[in-house]
Structure formats: C-alpha cells, structure tokens
Amino acid sequence: MNSFTEENYIKAIYKLLESGDETVSTNAIAERMHTRAASVTDMLKKLALKKLINYQRYQGVSLTGKGEKIALSIIRKHRLWEMFLVEKFNFKWDEVHDVAEQLEHIQSDKLIEELDKFLNYPKADPHGDPIPDAKGKLLARKSKSLSQFSVNDVCIMTGVVDHSPAFLQYLDKTGFGLGNEIKIREVVEFDKSLQIVVNKKTFFISSDVAKNILVILK
Amino acid sequence: MNSFTEENYIKAIYKLLESGDETVSTNAIAERMHTRAASVTDMLKKLALKKLINYQRYQGVSLTGKGEKIALSIIRKHRLWEMFLVEKFNFKWDEVHDVAEQLEHIQSDKLIEELDKFLNYPKADPHGDPIPDAKGKLLARKSKSLSQFSVNDVCIMTGVVDHSPAFLQYLDKTGFGLGNEIKIREVVEFDKSLQIVVNKKTFFISSDVAKNILVILK
DNA sequence: ATCAAATTTTAGATTAGCCTAAATTATTTT
DNA sequence: AAAATAATTTAGGCTAATCTAAAATTTGAT
Structure with a gap:
C-alpha cells in the first residue's frame, strides 16, 4: 500500500510526463508539489526502491508500468468523483478539485465500481478530461x-x-x-x-x- | 485542523465514554486503537494542549465541549456515508465500516450538507445508530x-x-x-x-x- | 498501612516526510 | 575547454506518530 504522499508524487510525475517529455526533473516535481528539491530526491529514492519509477541520480525520472498503473487508478478515481460531485451533489466545475483531491485516495474497489455504475460509466469528467477505465485504459483525446x-x-x-x-x-x-x-x-x-x-x-x-x-x- | 490520527483518537475516546464511565483509561484507548499505552500518553498530551480533552496524568481522560463537537462531526460523517453506501451503492450493512472509516475524514462542509440532503436527512444509519445533526445534536436512543x-x-x-x-x-x-x-x-x-x-x-x-x-x- | 501488581508515564529510538545548507554533477557561456 | 551557473543530491535536523524498556504512580490485597 502506498501513502497519500506517495500517491500524490506519482500523480504529479504522471501529469508532468503528459506534456510530452521523456523524463521529469526534480525541480519540476518540487514546484508542482509545493515542496523543495531535496524532499523530492528523498521521495524519488523511495519510489525507485518500490519500482514505481525509473530513476538514476541527476538523470530525471519516468514512471514504470507499475507506477503508471497507480497514477491512472488515482486519476480515474479523481475524475469519477468530480463527475459525481457535479452531477449528483450540485457542485460547480470550479468547486470540485479540492474535495476530489481527498476522495481520490479512498481505497475500495467496490466503491469505485459502484461509483462508475452510478454515473453510468462516464467517459469524461466535468472539465472534459477523459476518465481511464477500470483496467487503466485511457482513450487519447483528439482535442x-x-x-x-x-x-x-x-x-x-x-x-x-x-x-x-x-x-x-x-x-x-x-x-x-x-x-x-x-x-x-x-x-x-x-x-x-x-x-x-x-x-x-x-x-x-x-x-x-x-x-x-x-x-x-x- | 486535526490529523486523521487525532480524529481517530477523539472518536475512540468518545465511543469509550458512551459506555457510561466518567473517564476513559489510557489502556482502554490503547486497546481500541491497537496501539501501546505509551503512544496513547503522547497523544493525550497533544490533545490536552489543544483543549480537546480533559487530562491529568494518571487520572484518565474525558472530552471537552470542543472535543465532543469534533467527535460528533466525525460520527455524523461516518454514519451518513454508511447510509449512502447501503442505500445508493449496494453495500451490505456488514461491508460499510472500513470504507466509512476512510470517508469520515474528508473535509468539506458542502459535501456533507449535500450528502445529508441526497439521503433525505436520515435519522439513523444502516445499523440503527442515530446520526447527529449538523449542529452535533444527537437524539438519545431509547432502545x-x-x-x-x-x-x-x-x-x-x-x-x-x-x-x-x-x-x-x-x-x-x-x-x-x-x-x-x-x-x-x-x-x-x-x-x-x-x-x-x-x-x-x-x-x-x-x-x-x-x-x-x-x-x-x- | 504496607506491599505487590497493575497501570501509566517517561526516556530514548525509529520511520515518514519535510526542511536548510553545503557539496556534487550537469549545463551553458565564453 | 574552462569557468560560471543551474540543477540535483547529500548531510544533518525537525515533527508526528509510533515503539520498547524502565521508572513512577495508583490500586488492591492482605
């Protein structure tokens, strides 16, 4: 099991990789996580030990298959919860982020399955971001x-x-x-x-x- | 803001006080929290400093008004989520506890208001336990x-x-x-x-x- | 009322996650 | 290609929450 913090680092790395680069820099992660480069280095060592990232010092990082799977599952949960908040709980699309940020860490396969079903298997969240399916498959967006x-x-x-x-x-x-x-x-x-x-x-x-x-x- | 751990201690103390005693012992808390008495003592000092419990060494603890309010808000969230899981997500009454245990720590007033509304302001959870209202009022159970x-x-x-x-x-x-x-x-x-x-x-x-x-x- | 047993607290470590400052490595400039 | 600059890592500390072992206090039994 990964801590909330580990999950947040993995998600941050995933998001930074989305911009196209092969690897992500320590500084970029530090900025995104509102923390210092030294703290990032500590965490990178830990994630590398768990084989969630590819990391050699001074060389930047990327996600392993295992790491990417975790990132996608967190993003799936985040986006499903955003959808839920907007569709069922009268949240506006600019209000959902902080709560979804908390809900995305809840651990329960049944919960997410039922959430997905309850929302009728949405393909995208309220901002139009695609929702990975249960296997972590994410349809590329053509937009x-x-x-x-x-x-x-x-x-x-x-x-x-x-x-x-x-x-x-x-x-x-x-x-x-x-x-x-x-x-x-x-x-x-x-x-x-x-x-x-x-x-x-x-x-x-x-x-x-x-x-x-x-x-x-x- | 209180950490998850602090919230869990406060809830444990509240639950132990429910059995009628005026104060709760360090050992009782340790047993309920699956931790050691020494760890409990550390936390009691911290909670006392925050004025959430009444505590003098060797004398047992009780909750202050402030502490009780927090306990009730956590219990409210826990029971509302249990109700939600059973009513909307097809959970059985024996499956809800662990997930509700996570969901009860989510911080968002709007979320809980909407949850309450969505469930049509239930008075009790799926096990018949009464749900405190938004002000922390809990109707005593006559059962x-x-x-x-x-x-x-x-x-x-x-x-x-x-x-x-x-x-x-x-x-x-x-x-x-x-x-x-x-x-x-x-x-x-x-x-x-x-x-x-x-x-x-x-x-x-x-x-x-x-x-x-x-x-x-x- | 004293002594033994049980409870609770203190002392001293440990781990996760964070920090600053200093050292190291990489990159860019000249 | 060397020097200057930027990025990254290491070293050493801090806090929260935990632990074990030892000391202190309370309880209970004689």
Whole structure:
C-alpha cells in the first residue's frame, strides 16, 4: 500500500510526463508539489526502491508500468468523483478539485465500481478530461487548443487546459461550456487574440484564453 | 485542523465514554486503537494542549465541549456515508465500516450538507445508530438490549451493539433485520438463552446474541 | 498501612516526510 | 575547454506518530 504522499508524487510525475517529455526533473516535481528539491530526491529514492519509477541520480525520472498503473487508478478515481460531485451533489466545475483531491485516495474497489455504475460509466469528467477505465485504459483525446484553428473554423468545446477556479469562473460568466459551438470570426495577427461567436453572441478572447480552451473541429 | 490520527483518537475516546464511565483509561484507548499505552500518553498530551480533552496524568481522560463537537462531526460523517453506501451503492450493512472509516475524514462542509440532503436527512444509519445533526445534536436512543425483556414481550428491532461482520452476517443469514418484530416465546432460566418468533418462524438465540440486539417494546 | 501488581508515564529510538545548507554533477557561456 | 551557473543530491535536523524498556504512580490485597 502506498501513502497519500506517495500517491500524490506519482500523480504529479504522471501529469508532468503528459506534456510530452521523456523524463521529469526534480525541480519540476518540487514546484508542482509545493515542496523543495531535496524532499523530492528523498521521495524519488523511495519510489525507485518500490519500482514505481525509473530513476538514476541527476538523470530525471519516468514512471514504470507499475507506477503508471497507480497514477491512472488515482486519476480515474479523481475524475469519477468530480463527475459525481457535479452531477449528483450540485457542485460547480470550479468547486470540485479540492474535495476530489481527498476522495481520490479512498481505497475500495467496490466503491469505485459502484461509483462508475452510478454515473453510468462516464467517459469524461466535468472539465472534459477523459476518465481511464477500470483496467487503466485511457482513450487519447483528439482535442486541440482553440488557438490552433483559423478564421471560419467551427469547433465544439471539449475541455480546458487550465483548471483553476479563476479561469473556470471566467468561462461560466462569459457563458462558455463544454459542448458549445465556437466559430472563429477573426484572428488578430498582432497578438493572436480571437473574435469568436458562441451561442450567437460575439466575444473577444485573448490568445491566453484561447490556448486554454480545448476543442474539436465540428 | 486535526490529523486523521487525532480524529481517530477523539472518536475512540468518545465511543469509550458512551459506555457510561466518567473517564476513559489510557489502556482502554490503547486497546481500541491497537496501539501501546505509551503512544496513547503522547497523544493525550497533544490533545490536552489543544483543549480537546480533559487530562491529568494518571487520572484518565474525558472530552471537552470542543472535543465532543469534533467527535460528533466525525460520527455524523461516518454514519451518513454508511447510509449512502447501503442505500445508493449496494453495500451490505456488514461491508460499510472500513470504507466509512476512510470517508469520515474528508473535509468539506458542502459535501456533507449535500450528502445529508441526497439521503433525505436520515435519522439513523444502516445499523440503527442515530446520526447527529449538523449542529452535533444527537437524539438519545431509547432502545434496550433484547436480553432485558421477558416472555411474551413483543419488540421491534432497532439496532445492534456488536457491529462485526460476523455478527451482522449471522443476523442476515437468520433473517433478522432492523424493523423486524420479535416476540419472546421463552427465556431459558439456566443460560438466559431465548426462544423467539421472527417473521412467523421460531428461533433459539443465545444470551450473547440477545445482548447484542437492540429493540424497543412494540 | 504496607506491599505487590497493575497501570501509566517517561526516556530514548525509529520511520515518514519535510526542511536548510553545503557539496556534487550537469549545463551553458565564453 | 574552462569557468560560471543551474540543477540535483547529500548531510544533518525537525515533527508526528509510533515503539520498547524502565521508572513512577495508583490500586488492591492482605
């Protein structure tokens, strides 16, 4: 059995690896975990001993198969609980993170099976992030950032990159949500900001915002 | 904020105090927590410093108002989650304990409010134990042990004393459950065992079993 | 009321997870 | 390719929660 802390490190490493790099640096982990590099080194030794990560000093880390399986099971639990909170307990999508962060560590196979069933086997969480299945299989997401599209493209919003309450609340206020159709009216060459149409209304969004909105072409 | 461990000690002290004594002994806590008396002493000092218990060395402990409030909030969460697992997730009453033991430490007022609402504000958990309300108010239970009644008394089963899976499964197998009507046919003087009628069927139960069944007179 | 037994506390270690400061290794610059 | 800088690890400590063994206190029996 792994401690909460170990699970959190594994999840952090998994998330950092998602950005594409082969290995993750000690500093990157330290920053994500709000801790110091020296503490990370201690934990890396421990996780390596348990064969959850591939680690040689000074060389960065990656997850072993075993480590990745654990990461996916934690992410599965996190996303199922987020879905549960939004669908059944009237949480907003910007309120779920901290609670799911606690719930993801609860150990009970039956609990998660029943949770999945109760939610009717959802494929994605309230932010559009895909939910790994019971075997840890995660369908790759085809979505791309809105900033990669051009004038006259029509897209469907499928997710967000930034999950911060601030960003999610901005989207709420503006009226954007998953499933919305977004048409690009104009791309401003100078700053890459966009003029878009959502729900028949026209908005201007910065390139920063566009980068954090995930869509698929309609 | 209190650690899981602190919460578990407080709950243990609360439960031990329920048996009626004014104070609880270090040894009793150690036994309940599956730890050593020396460890308990350390924790008692810490809890006393936080003003959660009344403690003077060698004199036993009791909870302060503050401590009792915390105990009740943990018990509230535990029992609400047990109810949830049984009512919504198809858990049996003998399967819920370990999971509820984890869930009771999740920190989120909104979560518990919504849980309570979702379950329609239940007054008792699946074992018949009363659920403290949001303010920590706990209605005293009027139930008594079946062993205190006599021939021809007719009772309604309202709870159990022993919560062990073994006992609960025995009740399931025999067909006893909360709400069942129990008529006492005979009390054997020699060993205080009982002959009872439940669902029109006659059973013999030992005085040990009778002691662990809670009922009210019909 | 004293002495033996039981209980409880103290003393001194241990482990997990964290820290700072110093040392080591890797990377970048010149 | 050497020097400067950045990243990482080691060394040594700290706190929370645990333990064993020994000391202190209370209880209970004569």
